[in-house]
Amino acid sequence: SETTTTSSTGTGTTTITPEQTGSSISETTTTSSTDTGTTTTTPEQTGSTISETTTTSSTGTGTTTMTPEQTGSTISETTTTSSTGIGTTTITPEQTGSTISETTTTSSAGTGTTTITPEQTGTTISETTTTSSAGTGTTTITPEQTGTTIAETTTTSSTGTGTTTMTPEQTGSTISETTTTSST
Template sequence: TGSTISETTTTSSIGTGTTTITPEQTGSTISETTTTPSIGTGTTTITPEQTGSTISETTTTSSTGTGTTTITPEQTGTTISETTTTSSTGTGTTTITPEQTGSTMSETTTTSSTGTGTTTITPEQTGSTISQTTTTSSTG
């Protein structure tokens, strides 16, 4: 309670976006740089709070609206997998299989034509919820 995670995302017309996340720890920053070409494959590199460590994401999306993201986290040899399905109605569901075997984090994102989306994250702790509201304008 009382902590806030803020995300600021800037996207350009060339398909490169940068997200800066200000996490709950004051003064620390997580940066994401995402490049997506027209073929639907994107790579996100996250520089986390720990200096010198890197989290890499490789996302492949198909025309059917299903994408898979494989995250290589800071711990060597572990993998976090995300499978995202988006429909034409603007509702997508992401299921995250984290490093702990058998636990699941789910994200459900609803976006409207006005460029405002809401993401509800159900984390590994039962009964807790993290909500994100993202507003995107035509300027990116």
């Protein structure tokens, strides 16, 4: 379960309750008027912190630097979105010399396709998102394991409350995520 509250001060707090009973992941994001946001994630491991800083310029290029739990390692993510609706994200993970590339194309029909080339050579993760005018979007993720599917359905109401239900690879398990953005 994931609950997000966003205040008028531009500070949002997300609490993620993972599948392990009693554990909690807290995430606090502050976005300033300078287009710079800082997200600090406190994972399940006591005392560890993941910091993520995102800067988005007026050119449509954003850079996210994530400092993971491992001391001295850095995950850099650069996203460029052109006026044609095509965005490319390149993630340089902790492993030296490896790259994760992600390309997203969103058409005027409201259908977007994201292809992720992960670190393993020759594997592909495809993600297709369709958003209808009714405010309901469905995302199907085909992960690296052959024959498995992760389905994610998002419904956003006019009250600013969205519900995302994700059916992971394990049969019969469900991860529910509810996001509420208030006008206050």
